[in-house]
Amino acid sequence: MGKNVLLVDDSSTMRKIVGRSLRQAGLDFDNIFEAADGLEALALLEKEKVDVILTDINMPNMDGISFLREKAGRDAIKGIPAFVISTETGDDIIGEAKSLGALGAIKKPFTPEKVNEVLGALA
Amino acid sequence: MEISEQLAAAVAEIFSTMIMMDVTVVQTAPERTSTFTDSISGVIGLAGTQKGVLALHFPVPVALAVTSSFLGMEVAELGPDVEDAIGELANMLGGSVKTMLTDKGRDIQLSMPTTISGGHYDFQSLNDALRHALGFHTDAGDFLVELQLER
Numbered sequence: 001m002g003k004n005v006l007l008v009d010d011s012s013t014m015r016k017i018v019g020r021s022l023r024q025a026g027l028d029f030d031n032i033f034e035a036a037d038g039l040e041a042l043a044l045l046e047k048e049k050v051d052v053i054l055t056d057i058n059m060p061n062m063d064g065i066s067f068l069r070e071k072a073g074r075d076a077i078k079g080i081p082a083f084v085i086s087t088e089t090g091d092d093i094i095g096e097a098k099s100l101g102a103l104g105a106i107k108k109p110f111t112p113e114k115v116n117e118v119l120g121a122l123a
Numbered sequence: 124m125e126i127s128e129q130l131a132a133a134v135a136e137i138f139s140t141m142i143m144m145d146v147t148v149v150q151t152a153p154e155r156t157s158t159f160t161d162s163i164s165g166v167i168g169l170a171g172t173q174k175g176v177l178a179l180h181f182p183v184p185v186a187l188a189v190t191s192s193f194l195g196m197e198v199a200e201l202g203p204d205v206e207d208a209i210g211e212l213a214n215m216l217g218g219s220v221k222t223m224l225t226d227k228g229r230d231i232q233l234s235m236p237t238t239i240s241g242g243h244y245d246f247q248s249l250n251d252a253l254r255h256a257l258g259f260h261t262d263a264g265d266f267l268v269e270l271q272l273e274r
Contacts, residue, residue, distance in 0.1 A: 010235075011211040013204070016194055017141065058214070060235060087218020087233070108215045109140040 002030030004048065008041040008055040008067065009034075009085070014108070018054060018085060018115075025116035038067025045077045052119065053082040054106075057093060065093070068100035083118060085110070126223060126270070127151060127255045133219035134259060134268055137212065142193045150258030153267060157245050162186075163205060164246055165213030168234035173224045175272035176249060177217050181209060183240075188263030201240055210236035220270060249273060 005022065007015045012034075019032045033048055035041035037059040044050075053071075057064035064084060072078050084097045084105040094105045104118050124132075131148050138146045163186045165179045181189065183201055190198045190208040198204050213236040221231045239246065248254070252271035259266050 011207050011214070013190075013193060013208040013211045020195065058233060058235065087215050087221075089218070090221070108218060109137045111140050 002028075003051040004031040004033060005029045005052045005054065006033045006035060006041060006044060006048075006050045008036075008038065008053065008059070008064065010036050010056065010059040012036075014056070021110065021112045021115045022119075024112035025119070027116065027119055038062030038064065038070065041067055042070055042074075045071075045080075050077075050080055053080055054085045054119075055082060055102075057084060057086040057088040057097070065096055065100065068097055068102055072100050127257060129223045130216075130220070130255060130268060130270060131257055133216055133223070134257070137215050137219075138261075141215070142189060144189065144192050144261050144263075146259045146261050148257055149260040149265060150256075153256050153258045155248065155254070155256075156180075156267070157247060158243070159246060160243055162244075163201065163209050163238055163240035164244075165209040165236055165238050166246075167213045167217040167236045169217070169220065169224075169231055169272075170234070171231040173231050173272060175252065175270065177213060177220055177270050178246060178268070179209065179213055179216065180246070180267040180269070182264055182266070185261065185264040185266050188261070189266075206238045206240065210238050213238075216268070224272075 007018050009015050015034045035044050039062045055064045082102050084102050087108045089105050089107040106118050138144045161183045163181050167177050169175045186205050190205045193208045217233045225231050249271045254271050256269040
């Protein structure tokens with residue numbers, strides 16, 4: 001069975017760029033789902049099978065940290081590997097994201113090679 | 124390294140890695156401008172230990188070329204795609220500015236990016252702000268980046 005990825009970012013431009021970078025990095029996901037904030041992501045996770053999550057931090061409605069906190073509290077989705085992809089890669093924020101289950105972080109701007117380096121083993 | 128030099132390096136990195144466009148600094152201290160014509164500005168606020176505003180000002184043709192290259196598809200008119208792309212550029216540069224100003228970006232918060240566009244609009248400067256501004260050149264035309272920091 002193929003794998004699905006969920007991109008959580010309020011910028012539609014960035015969701016397109018990340019999707020393109022995944023393909024350029026040779027990471028062959030069957031489906032690339034998109035959500036504009038944490039609330040949309042949680043709603044989508046109730047309906048779709050997702051294998052990997054890439055989430056921004058600064059988003060309206062529900063930011064990335066709140067999303068990761070919600071995800072960590074829900075048995076059905078807490079085990080899905082999640083990564084931060086954000087301009088926010090300070091030790092304090094990434095430390096908090098990791099304490100909530102994030103496995104790593106990609107700083108914007110990024111290259112497909114960086115995406116492959118961080119996510120390669122999971123695709 | 125001076126803030127202006129770091130700003131130039133950050134803009135060049137964003138354009139080379141994400142937009143696939145070459146940019147060169149053509150003005151290191153452009154004249155203060157508050158009125159823009161047929162342009163779009165991406166704006167992000169800084170709060171915390173360092174308060175200020177970061178703005179990127181693009182004439183519409185340059186914004187269209189940047190967005191087209193960013194998205195990998197032709198974008199012919201100002202609209203949500205251009206506003207989102209220019210806002211995201213401000214967001215990415217804002218992240219770099221945080222890192223420039225504090226140890227690993229601690230103690231500075233970024234606002235959500237916003238855009239202003241139109242045939243004629245004013246962008247007011249902060250009172251008594253320290254201003255770092257740079258003019259950049261691309262094959263599609265020139266644009267301006269300015270960082271205003273409260274003293």
